[in-house]
Amino acid sequence: MNAPSSINQLHARRLGLLSQHEAVALVHVDCPICRSEGVSAHSRVTLTSGGKSIIATLYQVSADWLATNTIGLSETAWTGLGLDDKGEVTVTHSPPVQSLSFVRQRIFDDGLNERQISSIVRDIVSGAYSDIHLAAFVTAISARPLSDGEVTSLTRAMIETGDQTEWDEKTVVDKHCVGGLPGNRTTPIVVAIVAAHGLLIPKTSSRAITSPAGTADTMEVLTRVDLSGDEMREVVRQTGGCFVWGDGVGFSPADTDIIRVERALNFDAPGTMVASVLSKKIAAGSTHIVIDMPVGPTAKVKNVVEARQLSNVFDTVASAFGIHLRIEVTDGSQPVGRGIGPALEARDVLAVLGNEPDAPADLFEKSCLLAGAILELAGIAPPGEGKSMAEDTIANGKAWAKFLAICEAQGGLREPPDAKYKRPVYAPFNGRVASINNRKLARAAKLAGAPDDKAAGLDLKVRLGDQVGQGEALFVLHTETIGELTYVLDYVHANPDIIELTH
Amino acid sequence: MNAPSSINQLHARRLGLLSQHEAVALVHVDCPICRSEGVSAHSRVTLTSGGKSIIATLYQVSADWLATNTIGLSETAWTGLGLDDKGEVTVTHSPPVQSLSFVRQRIFDDGLNERQISSIVRDIVSGAYSDIHLAAFVTAISARPLSDGEVTSLTRAMIETGDQTEWDEKTVVDKHCVGGLPGNRTTPIVVAIVAAHGLLIPKTSSRAITSPAGTADTMEVLTRVDLSGDEMREVVRQTGGCFVWGDGVGFSPADTDIIRVERALNFDAPGTMVASVLSKKIAAGSTHIVIDMPVGPTAKVKNVVEARQLSNVFDTVASAFGIHLRIEVTDGSQPVGRGIGPALEARDVLAVLGNEPDAPADLFEKSCLLAGAILELAGIAPPGEGKSMAEDTIANGKAWAKFLAICEAQGGLREPPDAKYKRPVYAPFNGRVASINNRKLARAAKLAGAPDDKAAGLDLKVRLGDQVGQGEALFVLHTETIGELTYVLDYVHANPDIIELTH
Incomplete structure (x- = not known):
C-alpha cells in the first residue's frame, strides 16, 4: 500500500499543540509525499513511526x-507515536472505519447487537473516530435511547477495552452520584467513613462533565489525584480507600471521549450515563454500589417517573454483571453544602470531616446517609443503623484520620486556594427564598471560571425557605480574573430567577 | 467585558492553515491576555479586529x-476578520449560543418551531457552531426525522440566511437528482436542451456529498464553475442557462456546513435533503422544478415506499412556497453512463451532446426524459411530447451550440484531463452481469481519488444483463497515484460483489 519508505517519510516536528481530542498533523500543501499518496486536507490518515x-x-x-x-x-x-526529540513519520490512508456503518444504522434504524457495539467502542478507543463521528454516535443513542440490552453491551465493551482490577476481598464497595446538583461533594466524606470501617473503596471520580466541579476537580485542590492504576491499587491496599481521577488509571477509556463530546453538547443521556458509571466501577473491581440520585425540578433527574426509569436501567445492567446495587433517591431541590466550585467545595468537605461548628449540616447529613447505605449494603451495619454508625465515625474523628491517611498516601494534603476577586450578589428586597435554580447556579459558577480555575465559583449564603433582608448577600461570586467577574455578573443580572424571593 | 484594549490585544499571524470548517486560532499557553480573560484551550472565543x-x-x-x-x-x-498583512486581534469569551438549547431539546424531545429553527440556522451561518454541535444537530434531525412543518421552516431559514435572486420571467425552471447513482450526469445535457428552448434555468450544483462526483465537480473539468452571484446572473441573462457551483453564489449558506458534516458521516437524511435542494432552487428564483428520483436496491432511494415518502416531503414543502414540482421516478439499479468520476463523466456528457456514435445511450435517454419533463411542466411541450422534443434538440445540434455558448460565457470550454494510472479489473469467469452495487462502485471511485483528483474514478465496461468472457474487463480504474491504485485494488479484491456475474 505504501510507496517506498524513502519518499514516503516526513521529519516529525513537535508543535506543542494541545489538542486534548483528535491527534492532529499539519503538512505543507506542497508536501510531495501527500501528493503521491493522494491524501488531502481533512483526511483521516494513519501515521506510523518506529x-x-x-x-x-x-x-x-x-x-x-x-x-x-x-x-x-x-x-x-x-x-x-512515542516520539522523543525527533523521528520520521510515514503517512498513509487510513483504512475505512467499518464500525461507522453501525453508527449510521443506529441513526436511522435498528438497535445494535453486542458485536456491533463492541466494534464501535474499540474504534473509539483506538482514536479512529473524529469529533463529528463521536458526536453523531452520542446523539444517535440519545435521540433513540439505548435499550437495556444495548446499555449492557456498551458497558461490557467499555470495560473490555480498558484496564481491569481484581481484589482479594469478596466485598468491594463504591458510590456514585448521577449529578445535576451543584455542591453535593459527599464522596470524599463517604470514602473516609466507609474505609474507616475497614471496607475497600477504590473510588475513581470524573472531572466535571457539565457541572462546575467533579469530585476529581475538588479533590485535586486537596491532594494529587492523577494516580496511575498501580499507584491507585497501592493506596487502596494501604488505606482501604482513595480519591483518584478515573481517566488516569485506564478504566473504561472510551468514556473519556464520550464525556468530552457530551460536555461540548452540555448533556448526558441516561444510557451512556449508566454505562459510564458502571463500566468504571466494574473495571475497578467493585461488587457493592450505592447510587445517589437527587431528584428535583432543576436537577438532572426531574421527577419520580424519570428516577424510576433511570433506576430500572441501573438495576438491569447491574444484574447482568452480578453487582449488588442500592439506589438512594435524595432531595434535588437545592445545592448541598455552600461552596460551588472545586476549592469552595473542598472547604466544605474539610469543615464536615473536621467537625467544625459552622460545617454545612446538609452535607454532613447526606454524606452519612450514603455512607450508611454502603455500610448496610456491605453487611457492616444492620438495616436502619448505617446512618448513625456513619455519624459516629465523623464525631469520633476516625473519618478525619482516614481522610488524612488517604491524602498522605496520595502525596499529602494541600491547602485550598482563595480566589482573587470576590463579589457578593444581594437580595433586591426583603423576602423568603422560594426557589433555587440549580442549572443556572451551576452555569454562573462555570462562567466564573470553575472548574478550570480551582478557586473560582460561588459561595451560597442562603437556603430554601430562608428569610433575607434587602441588601443581604444571596451568594458571593469568586473569580480569578476581572474578565470573568464582569462576564458572570452580566449573566447573573440577566437571570434574576437564579434565586427567587417571595415577599 | 474586556480588559483595557492595550493588554487585551495580540498580533495576528497568518498561519496559512486550511481549515475549511471552523475558524481556528492558536495562542501560546503563557499568553497573558488569555489568562486575564480566563479563556482556556478549546474555548469558543470571539475574535475582533477593526x-x-x-x-x-x-x-x-x-x-x-x-x-x-x-x-x-x-x-x-x-x-x-478581513486582515491584510498584519493587524491586532482582541480575544474575548463568546457569548453562550442560545440556540444550542433547541438542539438539545430536539435530541431528547419535541419538534422545533419556526423561530427556534431560524435561530439555529442563523447561528450555524454565523459560525457559532463547532463541528460537534453541527454533527449533533444533523444527527438529531435524522434519528428523529423532521416533520413536514420543520422541513418547511428549515427551508425558509436556509433561504433567508443567504442571498436571493429574482427574475423578470414568470417561469424559471430547474432540475435536481436526489442522487445515489454513480455517473448519471444528466444535468449539463438537460440545461443545454431546455435553455435551447428559451427557458431560464439558473442551475447551481453541489460538489459531491457522499458520491465520487457532483455536477459541480464534473463541470469544473470543462469550464469555470465558481462564479459569483452577479456573474451567474449575467451568464443566465446572456444564455438562459449556467453550470455554477452553488456555494460560490451565496444561496443557502447553511447548506454548506450541513453538507460538510453529512459528508464526514457519509449520509444525507430525507429532511435535510429536501431543505437543501429546495432552499437553493427557491433562493435562485426557480418556479418550476423537476426532481429525478432513481430507485433501486443500492441507490439512495431503495424502493417505491421510500420514494413515496420522500416525494410527499418534496410536494409538501414545494406547495408551501408555491413551487410547481414534478418528480420523475427513474431506474436506480445501475449507473447511468460509463464514467464515474469528474473527468470520466464529463467525457460522457460531451459524447452525448456531440451526437457521437459511441455515446452512452442510457445517458442520452435519461437526459431527454428529464428535459422533456421540464419542457412539459413549463408549458413548452404538450403532455407526452417533451421527450421527443428534447431528443430533436440534441440531434439538430442546438443543445450542443447552447452548451458551448454557456461554457463560453463562463470562461471557455476546457479539455478533460486523463489519469496517470489505468488498471482494468477483469471478469473471473464467463458469465452474465447479474447485479451492480452502486454504493461499492461509488466507494471504489472515491478510493481511486475522485472527486479531489478530477481524472480519477472508474470506467464501466459492462451493463446489467451483459454476457462477458473470463478475462474481459468489467471496469477500468483511473488514479493519479500509485498509492491510491494499490488502495482501491485492495478494496476491489476484498469486495467481489461490486459487480456480480452468474454462470
Whole structure:
C-alpha cells in the first residue's frame, strides 16, 4: 500500500499543540509525499513511526513556516507515536472505519447487537473516530435511547477495552452520584467513613462533565489525584480507600471521549450515563454500589417517573454483571453544602470531616446517609443503623484520620486556594427564598471560571425557605480574573430567577 | 467585558492553515491576555479586529514557535476578520449560543418551531457552531426525522440566511437528482436542451456529498464553475442557462456546513435533503422544478415506499412556497453512463451532446426524459411530447451550440484531463452481469481519488444483463497515484460483489 519508505517519510516536528481530542498533523500543501499518496486536507490518515501507528486528522498549511519535508504534530500525535526529540513519520490512508456503518444504522434504524457495539467502542478507543463521528454516535443513542440490552453491551465493551482490577476481598464497595446538583461533594466524606470501617473503596471520580466541579476537580485542590492504576491499587491496599481521577488509571477509556463530546453538547443521556458509571466501577473491581440520585425540578433527574426509569436501567445492567446495587433517591431541590466550585467545595468537605461548628449540616447529613447505605449494603451495619454508625465515625474523628491517611498516601494534603476577586450578589428586597435554580447556579459558577480555575465559583449564603433582608448577600461570586467577574455578573443580572424571593 | 484594549490585544499571524470548517486560532499557553480573560484551550472565543468579529476555536501551543504576544490564525479566521498583512486581534469569551438549547431539546424531545429553527440556522451561518454541535444537530434531525412543518421552516431559514435572486420571467425552471447513482450526469445535457428552448434555468450544483462526483465537480473539468452571484446572473441573462457551483453564489449558506458534516458521516437524511435542494432552487428564483428520483436496491432511494415518502416531503414543502414540482421516478439499479468520476463523466456528457456514435445511450435517454419533463411542466411541450422534443434538440445540434455558448460565457470550454494510472479489473469467469452495487462502485471511485483528483474514478465496461468472457474487463480504474491504485485494488479484491456475474 505504501510507496517506498524513502519518499514516503516526513521529519516529525513537535508543535506543542494541545489538542486534548483528535491527534492532529499539519503538512505543507506542497508536501510531495501527500501528493503521491493522494491524501488531502481533512483526511483521516494513519501515521506510523518506529512500529507505532495512530490515526490523525490532517490539515494543510499554505505558509512557509512549515517545511515541505516536515510533518507538524500535536501533543496527542507526538506522544501517541512515542516520539522523543525527533523521528520520521510515514503517512498513509487510513483504512475505512467499518464500525461507522453501525453508527449510521443506529441513526436511522435498528438497535445494535453486542458485536456491533463492541466494534464501535474499540474504534473509539483506538482514536479512529473524529469529533463529528463521536458526536453523531452520542446523539444517535440519545435521540433513540439505548435499550437495556444495548446499555449492557456498551458497558461490557467499555470495560473490555480498558484496564481491569481484581481484589482479594469478596466485598468491594463504591458510590456514585448521577449529578445535576451543584455542591453535593459527599464522596470524599463517604470514602473516609466507609474505609474507616475497614471496607475497600477504590473510588475513581470524573472531572466535571457539565457541572462546575467533579469530585476529581475538588479533590485535586486537596491532594494529587492523577494516580496511575498501580499507584491507585497501592493506596487502596494501604488505606482501604482513595480519591483518584478515573481517566488516569485506564478504566473504561472510551468514556473519556464520550464525556468530552457530551460536555461540548452540555448533556448526558441516561444510557451512556449508566454505562459510564458502571463500566468504571466494574473495571475497578467493585461488587457493592450505592447510587445517589437527587431528584428535583432543576436537577438532572426531574421527577419520580424519570428516577424510576433511570433506576430500572441501573438495576438491569447491574444484574447482568452480578453487582449488588442500592439506589438512594435524595432531595434535588437545592445545592448541598455552600461552596460551588472545586476549592469552595473542598472547604466544605474539610469543615464536615473536621467537625467544625459552622460545617454545612446538609452535607454532613447526606454524606452519612450514603455512607450508611454502603455500610448496610456491605453487611457492616444492620438495616436502619448505617446512618448513625456513619455519624459516629465523623464525631469520633476516625473519618478525619482516614481522610488524612488517604491524602498522605496520595502525596499529602494541600491547602485550598482563595480566589482573587470576590463579589457578593444581594437580595433586591426583603423576602423568603422560594426557589433555587440549580442549572443556572451551576452555569454562573462555570462562567466564573470553575472548574478550570480551582478557586473560582460561588459561595451560597442562603437556603430554601430562608428569610433575607434587602441588601443581604444571596451568594458571593469568586473569580480569578476581572474578565470573568464582569462576564458572570452580566449573566447573573440577566437571570434574576437564579434565586427567587417571595415577599 | 474586556480588559483595557492595550493588554487585551495580540498580533495576528497568518498561519496559512486550511481549515475549511471552523475558524481556528492558536495562542501560546503563557499568553497573558488569555489568562486575564480566563479563556482556556478549546474555548469558543470571539475574535475582533477593526470592527469585524468572528467566533473561533482556540487551541494552545506549548512550544516557542508562536510568540506569547501573537495569535496564529487559520485562513478562515484570517479572511473572516478581513486582515491584510498584519493587524491586532482582541480575544474575548463568546457569548453562550442560545440556540444550542433547541438542539438539545430536539435530541431528547419535541419538534422545533419556526423561530427556534431560524435561530439555529442563523447561528450555524454565523459560525457559532463547532463541528460537534453541527454533527449533533444533523444527527438529531435524522434519528428523529423532521416533520413536514420543520422541513418547511428549515427551508425558509436556509433561504433567508443567504442571498436571493429574482427574475423578470414568470417561469424559471430547474432540475435536481436526489442522487445515489454513480455517473448519471444528466444535468449539463438537460440545461443545454431546455435553455435551447428559451427557458431560464439558473442551475447551481453541489460538489459531491457522499458520491465520487457532483455536477459541480464534473463541470469544473470543462469550464469555470465558481462564479459569483452577479456573474451567474449575467451568464443566465446572456444564455438562459449556467453550470455554477452553488456555494460560490451565496444561496443557502447553511447548506454548506450541513453538507460538510453529512459528508464526514457519509449520509444525507430525507429532511435535510429536501431543505437543501429546495432552499437553493427557491433562493435562485426557480418556479418550476423537476426532481429525478432513481430507485433501486443500492441507490439512495431503495424502493417505491421510500420514494413515496420522500416525494410527499418534496410536494409538501414545494406547495408551501408555491413551487410547481414534478418528480420523475427513474431506474436506480445501475449507473447511468460509463464514467464515474469528474473527468470520466464529463467525457460522457460531451459524447452525448456531440451526437457521437459511441455515446452512452442510457445517458442520452435519461437526459431527454428529464428535459422533456421540464419542457412539459413549463408549458413548452404538450403532455407526452417533451421527450421527443428534447431528443430533436440534441440531434439538430442546438443543445450542443447552447452548451458551448454557456461554457463560453463562463470562461471557455476546457479539455478533460486523463489519469496517470489505468488498471482494468477483469471478469473471473464467463458469465452474465447479474447485479451492480452502486454504493461499492461509488466507494471504489472515491478510493481511486475522485472527486479531489478530477481524472480519477472508474470506467464501466459492462451493463446489467451483459454476457462477458473470463478475462474481459468489467471496469477500468483511473488514479493519479500509485498509492491510491494499490488502495482501491485492495478494496476491489476484498469486495467481489461490486459487480456480480452468474454462470
